[in-house]
Amino acid sequence: MSPDLSDKTDAEIDALIANHERRQVWAAPLLLAALAERSRRRDGGLDLDRTLDLILAATRKEEDVTYKDVAVQSAQPWDRVRWKVFDHLGTLCLREDARNGVKPSAMVVTEGERHTGRLEGETLAGFERICLTIDRHEPLRGTALVERERAADP
Numbered sequence: 212m213s214p215d216l217s218d219k220t221d222a223e224i225d226a227l228i229a230n231h232e233r234r235q236v237w238a239a240p241l242l243l244a245a246l247a248e249r250s251r252r253r254d255g256g257l258d259l260d261r262t263l264d265l266i267l268a269a270t271r272k273e274e275d276v277t278y279k280d281v282a283v284q285s286a287q288p289w290d291r292v293r294w295k296v297f298d299h300l301g302t303l304c305l306r307e308d309a310r311n312g313v314k315p316s317a318m319v320v321t322e323g324e325r326h327t328g329r330l331e332g333e334t335l336a337g338f339e340r341i342c343l344t345i346d347r348h349e350p351l352r353g354t355a356l357v358e359r360e361r362a363a364d365p
Contacts, residue, residue, distance in 0.1 A: 214241055216248040224249050237309040237345060250302045255292040257285045257299045259306060266315040275328045276319045301341045308345050316341065317360035330357050 231242040265284040300316040
């Protein structure tokens, strides 16, 4: 059973997450509960489970997902959540790496990248940042990192 953190302040939740991040302890139930609670509070109605379901379904069809698709999947207007999607996907990566050893946002691209399926520019940089948050000693960068994580996705 997951700890109930609904009575904690945002600052307390942020501190819990920061403490686990500093120690690189990603699979702790308390951390996973804190990530979920922060996501509920800050992601503007984006739902981690719905996003994961969207990515898994697209992966099975060998399709990519766009940031806007993530908003649509959670029935949220793009103009309201567009700046929240990035943090939402980072949280999803932290959670799923701890649970299953995968980083699902490797499958999420911008609308302009949909035709190539490649992560480029800030999209790639953001993905690298979350991978380095999870493992400071991550040796891969760029396309090699994305390809490895895409191969690991279920």
